Amino acid sequence: MTVEGTTIAPAHGGPELPQERRLVTEIPGPRSRELFARRQSAVPPGVSTTLPVFVTQAGGGVLVDVDGNSLIDFGSGIAVTSVGNSAPRVVERVQRQAADFTHTCFMVTPYESYVAVCEKLNALTPGDHEKRTFLVNSGAEAVENAIKVARHATGRPAVVVFDHGYHGRTLLTMTLTAKSMPYKHRFGPFAPEVYRVPLAYPFRWPTGPDNCADEAAAQAIDMINKQIGAENVAAVIIEPIAGEGGFVVPARGFLPKIAEFCKANGIVFVADEVQTGFARTGDLFACEDEGIVPDIICTAKGIAGGLPLAAVTGRAELLDAVHVGGLGGTYGGNPLACEAALGVLETIEQDKLVERAAHIGEIMLPRLRALQERFGIVGDVRGRGAMTAIELVTPGTKDPLPAGPIAARCHAEGLLVLTAGTYGNVLRFLPPLVIPDHLLEEGLSILERAVAAEAGV
Incomplete structure (x- = not known):
């Protein structure tokens, strides 16, 4: 496995998992919607769901769902799969x-x-x-x-x-x-x-x-x-x-x-x-x-x-x-x-993942700051390494602007992002430390389009 490569070989020796975003249905797709209906009749609504796609495989910087969609992962299961899903060791x-x-x-x-x-x-x-x-x-x-x-x-x-x-x-x-x-x-x-x-x-x-x-x-x-x-x-x-x-x-x-x-x-x-x-x-x-x-x-x-x-x-x-x-x-x-x-x-x-996390920050933070310069709804950019965020505000103020609509736009394009914040106005980014650079860049481009659309630009 290499971070620079385009495929991740899973530890079980199966076929390689392409490191690419691939949408073959809408998000969520029909099979995920069927499973979510089952989930609603079996699991209480108090257990929330960020993005109702049901995953069958994951590795590197992608999640593959039951409909065959491959999504870019900027969540790592809330900072859990930092070394990658099903990491070989x-x-x-x-x-x-x-x-x-x-x-x-x-x-x-x-x-x-x-x-x-x-x-x-x-x-x-x-x-x-x-x-x-x-x-x-x-x-x-x-x-x-x-x-x-x-x-x-x-x-x-x-x-x-x-x-x-x-x-x-x-x-x-x-x-x-x-x-x-x-x-x-x-x-x-x-x-x-x-x-x-x-x-x-x-x-x-x-x-x-x-x-x-x-x-x-x-x-x-x-x-x-x-x-x-x-x-x-x-x-x-x-x-x-x-x-x-x-x-x-x-x-x-x-x-x-x-x-x-x-x-x-x-x-x-x-x-x-x-x-x-x-x-x-x-x-x-x-x-x-x-x-x-x-x-x-x-x-x-x-x-x-x-x-x-x-x-x-x-x-x-x-x-x-x-x-x-x-x-x-x-x-x-x-x-x-x-x-x-x-x-x-x-x-x-x-795999020198401490250094890799710092490198991820060097890619993400400048692009997030560029968003702040372009769009008044991005009030603050912060974080270190592979733990970064933007705080959304009403332009010209510090009044919180809900993060949900931008997250939904990202999800529809195949980028998993998480929200956070006392005021519910923060988009947080926790990519796996083994995500390839090209997926980071593509994910940030999706985020840029979502912010621009929400800002009305």
Whole structure:
């Protein structure tokens, strides 16, 4: 497999998957519509669907549906298939493991692959201090466990989160999440002792981006001291780049100020790298960009190439403080997922995907900025590496303009894009790190046409 090539050879040895956009029916096609009708009678509508095409094969930068359409993938299953769908090293390891055994529960009879994943994460995550890692099933579960560890180790109750943050859909992580609809609406009451402070959001900071880092950090720290008391705070948790909140990159300098405050006050600094981790941003982990060394880092999504796995990695003294039996779960660190994770880490290293993510950003960001120059509805362009976004506004204002219509135009032309943002006005782009350059360029051209059409140009 080569990124520069036009075909991707799947690990199972079948026919090559052409790296091309190909539309043979409307989107969605007739077979997808039939399957979606079945889905509606079997699955509750609360489980949303971005694009109702049913996929039969995927790899490189394309998704092939049941009608034979080949779509360009700018979503990666929400940053999950970063190394590509059915990446060869992942498939080979999973197939071999499935033939040996599929489950024992690591808490009952352990196996080497779980330990190997933990060793890798201890070595690869920021900081040269002694670390421990344990494995769970999802990003939300990782976040919940990070809070458990912080509360246990500090003996404190309070948790501080930020505007525009997203941390999951369980009771505690819903509470940590900022946005009400669709994540929190009518699901309360919520967990206690969670407090929200401002995020340094440059595009929307009242006094402008130049003052954003200092003012937002000062406000957040002042609120913590006055309204909670630093001595009562177990953890501060933040996404280095806010994901569902709209790919908000905090103003430079903000994260170090918050981390320094935590260190000075015995507060556990937790980095939620569920969406940003594993080469997505042009660093292996996004917090490396400003030299942040979290006390605990939560990872998931891109960790295992599509198999359910997540991890909590942190300072040994914090994780070792929890009593025996206080951490774990039946499926956490499933052997198939562990082997997949080892295949992902091999692929990132051997195929130089950290560098590849940076290269993707070098292609995407200039073209997105060109859109901003041409069209008044593009208010902001932001992101790092292969995690980029545009924020849509009413021209001449910062009033949010819904992202759905442009996304729909892209979908109709065979480009899968995702929306995001507290105001629902952000288009976010998460292409697989193995997508060929020509598909990136074609996808951006489709986006340009969709923006132009929505802008009435």
